[in-house]
Amino acid sequence: MDYKKISDGLTFLMTDKRITIVHGVLKSLGISPRRDDYDDFVQDASIIFAQAYADFLRDSDHSANERDLMCFAYQRMRWRLLDRPRHQQLEGILFSYSLDNSEDDHDYDDVLVDQLASHPFTHLENSSFLGYLYQHSSLNQQRYLVAKLNHHLSDRQIAREYGVTRAAVSYWRRGVITRAHQLRAKMKGEF
Numbered sequence: 001m002d003y004k005k006i007s008d009g010l011t012f013l014m015t016d017k018r019i020t021i022v023h024g025v026l027k028s029l030g031i032s033p034r035r036d037d038y039d040d041f042v043q044d045a046s047i048i049f050a051q052a053y054a055d056f057l058r059d060s061d062h063s064a065n066e067r068d069l070m071c072f073a074y075q076r077m078r079w080r081l082l083d084r085p086r087h088q089q090l091e092g093i094l095f096s097y098s099l100d101n102s103e104d105d106h107d108y109d110d111v112l113v114d115q116l117a118s119h120p121f122t123h124l125e126n127s128s129f130l131g132y133l134y135q136h137s138s139l140n141q142q143r144y145l146v147a148k149l150n151h152h153l154s155d156r157q158i159a160r161e162y163g164v165t166r167a168a169v170s171y172w173r174r175g176v177i178t179r180a181h182q183l184r185a186k187m188k189g190e191f
Contacts, residue, residue, distance in 0.1 A: 009053025025077045045077045052076040137179050144172040
């Protein structure tokens with residue numbers, strides 16, 4: 001990555017009122033200046049512009065005109081910013097369970113932790129919610145959470161560990177899932 005060209009791209013964007021292209025992209029996406037995260041979008045779009053500037057100069061001859069550059073940067077900012085809500089939606093989905101399948105040997109480790117989360121705060125939020133869930137669960141549900149999350153045991157291994165049937169472990173799992181949905185609904189209602 002050529003940091004000099006990216007720095008030059010930011011300088012280019014901030015001169016001669018070229019920053020209006022950023023506001024134009026945000027307006028075309030329906031992102032209002034009244035949103036709390038509008039400044040974050042402006043900053044992200046500015047960085048995308050600078051990267052587009054560096055890529056445009058690298059891919060083209062230096063004889064390219066400013067209009068072509070601005071069209072290229074506009075499209076790049078628009079496409080990248082359109083991806084942002086999709087990534088946020090993926091980060092917002094923390095739990096996705098299906099009780100329709102009656103097999104007991106599900107591995108929910110990949111579901112309980114959002115592997116797609118790119119921000120450390122998302123991992124922190126996940127662990128915070130799991131701690132909250134643990135505090136508001138019954139003793140057997142707590143046993144299930146500890147066995148699953150800390151010891152990575154399958155349902156069959158949990159049954160063997162606690163000397164219960166696999167049906168009992170399945171009942172604990174459904175209780176944890178139900179409790180998680182209740183707590184999520186309660187948390188959304190508070191905000």
